[in-house]
Amino acid sequence: MIGTGYVGLVTGTCFAESGNGVTCLDIDEKKVAGLNQGVIPIYEPGLTELVKRNHAAGRLKFTTDPDAAIPTAKCVFIGVGTPQGDDGRANLSALFGCVETIAPRLAKDAIVVIKSTVPVGTNRKVAARLKELTGRDVDVASNPEFLKEGAAVDDFTKPDRVVVGTLRPEVTEVLHDLYRPFLRTERPFLSMGWESAEMTKYVANCLLATKISFINEMANLCERVGADVNSVRRGIGHDQRIGFSFLFPGVGYGGSCFPKDVRALMRVAEDTGVEPRILAAVDEVNDRQKHVLFEKVKRHLGDDLSGKTVAVWGLAFKPRTDDIREAPALVLIDALLKAGATVQVHDPVAEENVREQYGDKLIYGEHHYDAARGADLLCICTEWNEFRNPDLDFLKHTMNAPVILDGRNLFDPADMAEAGFTYEGIGLSAGG
Structure with missing residues (x-):
């Protein structure tokens, strides 16, 4: 597991909790030293206990040495940040830096799994770059995360669904086996192509952001006309086509996902000649809120x-x-x-x-x-x-x-x- 932020640390720890041997790799020596001493760098309910238990059991290790993590790995997950660049696009420098690092160390049957949120086409570019660096076809899979900060452990262990993008059924089966312990309540394991999996992550976040901006704009309108948004919310939420999720008005969304993902998908749309009118409005309404x-x-x-x-x-x-x-x-x-x-x-x-x-x-x-x-x-x-x-x-x-x-x-x-x-x-x- 490359990266020990929210996604990497939660993912690696939960995989270890289900019996897998997991080595988390990070370039931050201070963070890795802290993790080896039981110091968790983020606040996430339930995570500290899981990290300490699996580390003590030897299933979860932390290192800064790629030679200690990559050569024996069957699956190499990349969960590094893809922050918003100055132009609104996702900055993929850390991700492709990881590709350069892992390429000479990959086992021949290793699967590289992109957990980071990346623009459509990134998995295809990663596969091409790995072939340039290794001289062979390396299996690459897209596996977007759908974790909510503050509930990430529950989201991982009790997922609504697991999405993977692969080119070969053999790769799909490996990932299905890896996630099987978390799918015992008949939650779906959805396999699709690279581009569809990449797009699924962005569309999910952007739709949720849209619901937030919509109810915020309606709340502001309610104030002007003397209506009460809570009454209105109840009036629409019981319509099963709408529901109550993400229809709580407030002062706007924040965090590491919704703002950058909305803007990143806007840039993808613009780059392909599509005018992202709804996404632009969502971002503008949120900023104003x-x-x-x-x-x-x-x-x-x-x-x-x-x-x-x-x-x-x-x-x-x-x-x-x-x-x-x-x-x-x-x-x-x-x-x-x-x-x-x-x-x-x-x-x-x-x-x-x-x-x-x-x-x-x-x-x-x-x-x-x-x-x-x-x-x-x-x-x-x-x-x-x-x-x-x-x-x-x-x-x-x-x-x-x-x-x-x-x-x-x-x-x-x-x-x-x-x-x-x-x-x-x-x-x-x-x-x-």
Whole structure:
């Protein structure tokens, strides 16, 4: 398993948990040393216990030495990052760097499996490059991941489906055997061509992002016309053609997948002469949605926030992760600081990552009540469970003014009004 980020570490660990011998390879010596000592570099519920158990059992190893990992491997999974480049396209330099590294070390019957999210055509290019480097045809398979941060272990061990792209049925069978322990509840194993598998990953993420941007735009419209988006959401969600998944309005999506994948597929479309109108709108709506809370702040406190203190609960882009990449909270914080506000923040697990980025520009609360102390206004950006049932009497007396702008619609407006708070969510109305 090449790469020990979210995808590589979860995948390698879960394969080891099902009885396979797995060696995880990474160029980061500090990370590998930490993993060998039981230090997990990411926050992912349930992962630490699995890593420690399988490492202790000898099924899971970590190394920086490709000679210790590649030559004996039947399957070589590549799970390195493919970040967004300056032009919006996926940057594949790390992936093709891996190809150069593994080529001279591959066993003759080894299968190279691309787990990274890659543009359509990448598996074909990898196969061609491996043939150039080895002088023979190397089996290459596409195996896109569908893991949600914060639920990655469950997603891997209880998948909705497993997708593989292969050219030979023998390769398909090897991967089917590898995944068989996770498919005992009749979850489908879907085999297709390289391009179809690559496209499946992008289309899945882009469709989910589309649902988020759509309900966010409808929530903003609900505010203008006096409707309540929660009532509307219930009204449409019970239609089985629509459903409730990803129809929760908020302050926009973030993380390492949806933003870059939407933009990467836009570039693929443009490169093939297709105008990606829907994808462009999804990206634009999401970017605009990340500024909604700040616009609400200005309506309450004015454009100049000098002398004002604003609290922010939740910094990660979603709960159950410490990932702050493209997090809506950071867009809000940047705008608050630029307007002169003092910003007090709290997040259960992402605070240290934010501290590395902002240093002493922010005031960090050990508890979410600490962040709210003396605040003129509280903004909620991440729906951590510990934020859902605050002591409202205590919170009201802790804050300078009982004003809450809720970017995740955690509370009922009528209940908040009864408790003495000025409360605004996203697309909510007091009447329902």
